[in-house]
Amino acid sequence: MAGLPRALPALPPLALYVHVPWCVRKCPYCDFNSHGVGRDAELPEEEYLAALLDDLDADLPLAAGRPLGSIFIGGGTPSLMSARFYSRFLDALSQRLSFAENIEITLEANPGTLERGRFHGYRQAGINRLSLGVQSFQATQLAALGRIHSGDDAVAAVEEARAAGFDNLNLDLMHGLPDQTPELALADLERALALEPEHLSWYQLTLEPNTEFHTRPPALPEEETLWDIQDLGHERLEAAGLSRYEISAYAQAGRRSRHNLNYWRFGDYLGIGAGSHGKLSAFDDSGWLRIERRWKTRQPEAYLRRRRDPRGFVAGSHWVCDEELPLEFAMNALRLVEGAAMTDWQAHTGRPLSLLGERLEAARNKGLLVEDGQRLQASPQGLLFLNELLALVNDTGTE
Structure with a gap:
């Protein structure tokens, strides 16, 4: 781990990632740490909240007194948890770490009716940015992707989010979907743009290892069609005032995702929750900057058991060497x-x-x-x- 001195005058900015591993149903393209539990499952909110705080407490020395610039709650489907869960979590978090002025706090949510009705509570809890996993507005495309909502559900979710006071909204939208034509892809974009999101994540479907789609690949568009979709979509988004600032991210002026920018600018982030990852920097006694990557126990049940395990929640770690x-x-x-x-x-x-x-x-x-x-x-x-x-x-x- 011997290395080179860095020219950084101070430690990088710090963010927090929180992982909620449960979802109603695992999508066939998803390679994230998500575990389908069905519609009627009762999630262990009390136990998971306690585990998250224990996990955070163990990592607090790594924060070195730095304020949080952003918090991102991802999954899974974090909106399966109640507003009370997040109110208590954010209150407890604010007692342990300082928040930067105008901190960005994002919650991922699915637009199905299961989570609607909670948006007002999430906003009251302190969440100020919502990221809706729309993926498509087309019924056939949603069915192919294994999604449980409709295009109308997505529109209703945006309307409810606005009514709840969310003025910073991201829509996740995919392209290059099974049997998708440029016309269908642009139709999805037009419907998304009509909802006037401040931010749009528009990314191509890829077949990732350890997914159902990788094992049984669907019929995806030809390469020439994919290029046409990308070119036409990029042109349309820019014309609508959503400027591309990252490979698959478009935003209105002043609405770029601060949390994701921190990743891409090589900032630091704590990771808590089942399967979460973190990146932390520290100066050693020689004044050299060291970077550690660490990850937490992946399976939800095993993660919860780690509360009573002297090993704690960390499943593994790696010091980034200079060659990397x-x-x-x-x-x-x-x-x-x-x-x-x-x-x-x-x-x-x-x-x-x-x-x-x-x-x-x-x-x-x-x-x-x-x-x-x-x-x-x-x-x-x-x-x-x-x-x-x-x-x-x-x-x-x-x-």
Whole structure:
């Protein structure tokens, strides 16, 4: 773990990720740590709340007194938990950590009728940003994706969220769906835009390992159709005033996701809850910055049992070595349309700029990087072929 001194003057900003692992039904494309429990299951709210706080208490020394800039509650389907659960959680959290002014607190929710009616309570609890997993408005597409809501349910959920006082709303929408045409993809976008979301996550369906779709792949659109969907959709979103700032994220001015920006700018984050991941930095006695990645017990039942286990909630951890830092930093920063300043590269990786010369030139020659000597910034082509760009930029050598 011997390493290079970093030029960072202080520790990175800090965020918190909270994972709620339960959902009504596991979707066939989902590779997240989610566990279907059916519609009528009674979730262990009291026990899970206690476990989350114990988990957090064990991690508090890692926070080093830094305020939280954002909180993201993901899943699973976090909106299966009651408003009272989140009110108590956020109250307890505020007693343990300071909140930055205008902190962003996001809750993921599904637009099915099971969760509607709770939005007012979530807003009263202190949640100020809602992310709705719409995915599509088309009945046939929703059925293919295993979703339990309809397009009308999604519209009603947005209306209820607005009535509850949410003025910062993200819609998750997928494209490249089974048998989807450009016309169907644009129809989804038009219906989403009519709801005037402040933020839209518009991403292509991929077949991930350990999912039902990976085992039994559906018939996906041809590559040429996928390119058409992407080009036409990007053009439509930009025309509607939602500017692309990350590979699959579009936002109104001033409404970019602060929590996700913290990830992509290589900020730190605590992770609590079953299967959550965290990234924490600390200066050692020599003044070098060390980065630790840690993850928590994945299975909900095992996670709850860890409350009474002297090992605690951590299932594993990894100290990021110096050879890994260039790729770690690049695979986050290059997702952003704005990229990162070259000075940020050196500050976060400890690698002198001279080591990147030939690699950057090769990437520019392939049209994957913007011609800018001050920034490490993917071109529109580079955003489409990010893995190829990362392979070129990644430096594991030494002077």
